[in-house]
Amino acid sequence: MLRIALSGCNGRMGRVITDICAHKDNVKIVAGFDLAGQKLADFPVYADPHEFTGACDVIIDFSNVSSTDSLLDYCLKNKTPVVICTTGHDEAQLARIAAASAEIPVFRSGNMSLGINLMLDLLRKCAKVLGEGFDVEIVEKHHNQKLDAPSGTALMLADAVKESLPYEAEYVYDRHERREKRPAHEIGISAVRGGTIVGEHSVLFCGRDEVIEIRHSAQSREVFAVGAVNAAVFLAACKAPGLYNMQDVIASL
Incomplete structure (x- = not known):
């Protein structure tokens, strides 16, 4: 069972991903991250990733660029792979994402379809x-x-x-x-x-x-959500640090 932490769990895409994972036997969302900290599903929700002390195999991020630095800090500290689906990063953040990929598996794509x-x-x-x-x-x-x-x-x-x-x-x-x-x-x-x-x-x-x-x-946000979950499964399995994208997932299929 793949344990997923979902950053941006209460947003539009977060809710779609939550629904998709609920109908899969091989994945489970064990925690959510959201600035408001409001619990909308059957997993605990934290305003700050560092408040989460449980275990997860991979993080899916569909939040906001303002959360990127804190999320990367958590992932680097805990050596947790991260699927970054959020867009709109500036050059400094992109450089930080690239630097993080030297230590942990990082997936980043401007579109998950x-x-x-x-x-x-x-x-x-x-x-x-x-x-x-x-x-x-x-x-x-x-x-x-x-x-x-x-x-x-x-x-x-x-x-x-x-x-x-x-x-x-x-x-x-x-x-x-x-x-x-x-x-x-x-x-x-x-x-x-x-x-x-x-x-x-x-x-x-x-x-x-x-x-x-x-x-x-x-036609719906589900096409992006399915891609994000597939990327999480791929990233958790690949183990090696590096910067991956959807072309790598397609090749693995």
Whole structure:
């Protein structure tokens, strides 16, 4: 039985993960971390991870970037693997996550969906084949409660395209003050926030007289929750310190 501690247990994703784990025989949530410390499920909830003195095999983090440093402190102290699903980290936090991976297994991904991660491979192939002849634009849509923009997933998609292009692309997030034709070597990234949109991402390769669009739409948060639990199972089994992502999970499947 895999023992999971869930950071952000009372949030939207935390509640979905709790429900999924309740229907699995091989995993159990033994503790939750939430700033308010409110108990909403059948496991104890702590405002601070350091208050938890029990044992767990892995932590899933779907909380807020403000909790990252404290969570990493706990994981390093207790040598606990951690699956980081939270997005919006700054450069200092990303550097800290990378440093922690030298001592413990760390999984980090801007999107936990299997479909999105397969989409990354398609984008790399498109960028290699289409190269200089196509402009690249990315549009992402999310609910009106999402804090970061652009989404971590949009940046993942942009990075996949950028690494396969024959030129050094510039990310452009806002054009409303630019009075000029679109430069060739850029990747435009646009964010939409509204309603209860779970998550939609489109990448357009726009060429002369033709457009190729690769699109992913999440119909519920469950696709991300399932990915997070799969990542936790993978990380707890791999043992070795390192920085892992969904491509490693896909390869293990």
